[in-house]
Amino acid sequence: MTATTTRPAADSGADQRKRQNPLTFLATFGGQNLSLVGALALVLVLFGVLNENYLTLDNMQVIAEAATITGLLAVVQTVVIICGGLDISVGSQAGVASVVSAMAFTGAGSNAFVGMAAAVGVGLLIGVLNGVIIVYGRVNPTIATLAGLAAYKGLAQLISNGRAQGYVLNNDVFVFLGRGKIAGLPVMVWILILTCVAVHLLLKYTDIGRNIYAIGGNDTAARLAGININKYLIAVYALIGTVAAVAGILLTARTGSGQPTSGSEGLELKAITAAALGGAALRGGKGGIGGTLLAVALLGALENGLTVQGINSFWQNVAQGALLVIAVVIQQRRSGERAVGLPT
Template sequence: MTTSTAERTAPAARRAGGALAAVGGQNLSLIAALAVVLALFGSLNDNYLSWTNVQVIAEAVTITGLLAVVQTVVIICGGLDISVGSQAGLASVVSAMAFTSAGSSPLVGMAAAIGVGVVVGVLNGAVIVYGRVNATIATLAGLAAYKGVAQLISNGAAQGYVLNDAVFVFLSRGKIAGLPVMVWILIVAAAAVHVLLKYTDIGRNIYAIGGNPTAARLAGINLNKYLISAYVLAAVVAAVAGILLTARTGSGQPVSGSEGLELKSITAAALGGCALKGGKGGIGGTLLAVALLGALENGLTVQGINSFWQNVAQGSLLVVAVVIQQRRSGERAVGLPG
């Protein structure tokens, strides 16, 4: 009995289709866009695709990547945290000031920053859950308030000097297996959150809350606990980002280095496939979007293009991501006839 060509190729086609389904259409689009950006700037500058510049890009997106990873969790849960950039700035100042006041103890500085992250996360979550304030408004208020606190305690100036400390120097300049330590921190954090979302009951509950909070509540899920925990997670990771910002710049920065990070994190999460209404998204897509933003930003810088165009590009990409989401969901656009 002979086997037809169609029968022989069917298993291979199914495997290919399964692989494509596993990657996802959204991620394939991001991979294609990233390839185009790399090819474009690589053709314009011979050093753009060098291993040295690739490491520069990877290190530059670490802080944004950390914030985008936890922003993904918050958005999947049906929330939004516009204050993560200010949280990172506040944690940066606190880590440097505590480091200096504790006789140059890096662990004290880092612990103080993490402690501030926990407090800020609980505060954000409590205002949203118990104050019944819209997440966008609550964290927009936090954006201003935490930035103000950072400026007040630092008098609006950089605080401390940490580059005489071996731990901070290792964080900013050290390498493990050829990769910067900061990149490894992002990899570990992203992998941990990915496992949490995809392979645990906690992750399944987070998707359920964002997808249909009423059904999740009827199923016995404690929405308040999960929402507050999501904001605490976001704030703690923002504090880690603040510590890395301190290590990278050599001092606590109340604003410089952290301003605009909230937009980048939201843009990356939206580009990565997070539905801004909640219930959909993943870490893989977010990381691809972070890489795309980093490659684009670095390419514009290498080509000497005005840095203001980077903001234009980020805003445009966010709009494009939301438009694509609306089209895919089939929802009627505001103001247009059905």
């Protein structure tokens, strides 16, 4: 009886200390997101002051459209990072899907649905292949997808002879995807929003999502709990391949042709940076779609602002690399892990 009566009191005291500590509150209820909101507001105000055209509705739509493809890849990158993996090949996958969608479209007599179905099928196949290599080949996800980055980029160049393929802007479906609007918002943005909502619901409110967090948090405990880790890993990489294919289709619709590398180059770095900035712990088990979406908006606003100001585009890569380092440093400090090479 003594243990029964004293334990709730101890728990209550711990809860009270948490409520009294504002840092604990922010860490639990969105400190990362609040930081991203503040950074986004700062970027918008800064470039808005520097250029009067930056905060116009038209430019905001340009930012949203440009960030859509990165956003789709960042969302699924967040899922695989939560699961304890990583996919460096998402940009190359989008490039393959872009070329396949345009070539299948042309080959099927300008049938947009055949082109899109072919791209999604190839994306799914690539995703499953990545998962099988990682699970049954016992290859580290970073190494496996780094190999995929080169291989799928080469594949896209081989099947396209290194040139843009097809022309899709004579088709109403592709024009609608790339340039249409619903309720004032570009269709591409709606696709990103719906994807974010679907993945958020999957992660937060289903057993599948809880198992993904469990695998990334402690794969040994997850295995002992009866979770089929191999099945989940293959399924997660299949999801990445499918969404990367959708991103490739939107790239085709936006540019008007299948792009083997142009438009998809560097997307993997943007996706990983957005996921890390959004709070996805690279060691797995932690992250969320809301933070990732805010990070995508921040990267898009920063990239557009630098472009509007006429700053050399190479500085955009410098900024992305710096933001990725900052995100990882923040994660390491919060986790309390010992710095490499330094005494405890």
